[in-house]
Amino acid sequence: MICSFSHQIRSLEEYVxxxxxxxxxxxxxxxxExxxxxxxxxxxxxxxxxxxxxxxxxxVDLQWGDGVRPNWRERLQCACGLNNRIRAALDFLGELVGKTQNPALYATEQVTPLFAQLHSRHLAITGSEYLRDGTQRGVANANGIRHEDITDLTFATGSFDAVLSFDVLxxxxDYRAAFREIARVLKPRGHLLSSFPFDxxxxxxxxxxxxxxxxxxxHHLPPEYHGDPVDNSGCLCFQVFGWDVLDEMQRAGFSEAHTVFYWSLDRGYLGPNQLLIIGQR
Ligand SMILES: [Zn+2]
Incomplete structure (x- = not known):
């Protein structure tokens, strides 16, 4: 177990x-803390x-915090640029594909410190962004950035050992279509490693x-916009996920889905309810 404290949880009842x-x-x-x-x-x-x-x-500082407490999830940032949640995701990725020779990976990001880090260790990784510059799906623009629509991916069925999607869904x-597409492009037994706002x-x-x-x-609630690395106007948050997302993942083609809640003093994974969502094809 990579964390001193790590629990797989599958439902609201299990969480309680x-x-x-x-x-x-x-x-x-x-x-x-x-x-x-x-x-x-x-x-x-x-x-x-x-x-x-x-x-x-x-x-650690008060950026993206509530003014008093740090935003532990987004801070605890190393000089390499990776913060708490991204360092933890890399750690769990090691658990998921560590035994696979040259794993084929797809990340739903390409212009981030995480992608640069992943690319330096896994040459067989493809990244993309959701571009709005007229670039066709599956094609890279003049800056070498590939455009993909996560609800209609251009990859062949069964292409990847793991798909990584952090704070995109x-x-x-139409997140259900996104889950169906991610399941489709995964190899049998391949994994989705994901994070998104989850209550x-x-x-x-x-x-x-x-x-x-x-x-x-x-809009059913006041609009909430998050930062977008390829669009300064930001990106609207359509939903905050609850436990039914695990059922949706199974309906979309995953054989299994769970959350993992973790905390580690040694690795600086601090903060309440730090979690990742993992699905297996
Ligand atoms: Zn580092």
Whole structure:
């Protein structure tokens, strides 16, 4: 087990039971984090960065925080550019494909520090962005950036050992089509390793916006925009996922889907409810 604290959870009921069973440990984690950050705007925590392969200072500040507490998920940033959630994702990727020779990987990102890191270790990786510059699907633009639509991928069925998709699916209104396409392009037994806004208290996915019959965006809640590396205007968040996303993944062609909740002092994976979503074809 790569983390000192890592739990596979498959439903709201299992989550409630996990919270109750591990209450003292979870409270100790929060107390540790609060003591670490109390009254400090910016500081470093020592931790092992899996990308750098050594213990490094991990920077914490109040960027994207609530003004008092750090946003642990997005901070704890190594000098290599990778933050808490991305370092952890690399760690879990090692568990999923570590025994596969030259794994074929697809990442739904290409202009990020994570892709650069993955490309340096896995030459058989393809990355793409959702471009809005007229580039055709499956083709790279003048800057070498490939365009793909995650709901209609150009890859052959059974192409990849793993698909990596981090904080993308909340921006895809037809996320069910995206899951079907990801399952399709995975080899049998291949994995989706993913993160997206996930509220562990929700049985059902919260739809913030959807596409109406006339093709325009319908807002059900005040619009929320997230940063987009290829579009400065940002990207609308269509949904915050709940536990039913695991059922949706199975309906889309995954044989199994679960979340993994993790926390590690040694690796600087701090913060409440740090989790990844993993599906197996
Ligand atoms: Zn690093």
């Amino acid at each position: 039971s996990y919270r109750a069973t591990n209450k003292p440990e979870l409270e100790a984690q929060r107390a540790y 609060n003591a670490l950050s109390a009254g400090r705007g910016e500081f470093n925590v020592s931790g092992f960065c899996v990308a750098c392969g050594k213990v490094v200072p991990l920077k 909340e921006h895809v209104p 562990a208290s929700l049985a059902k996915t919260l739809v913030r916006a959807s596409i109406g019959a006339d093709g325009s965006v319908v």
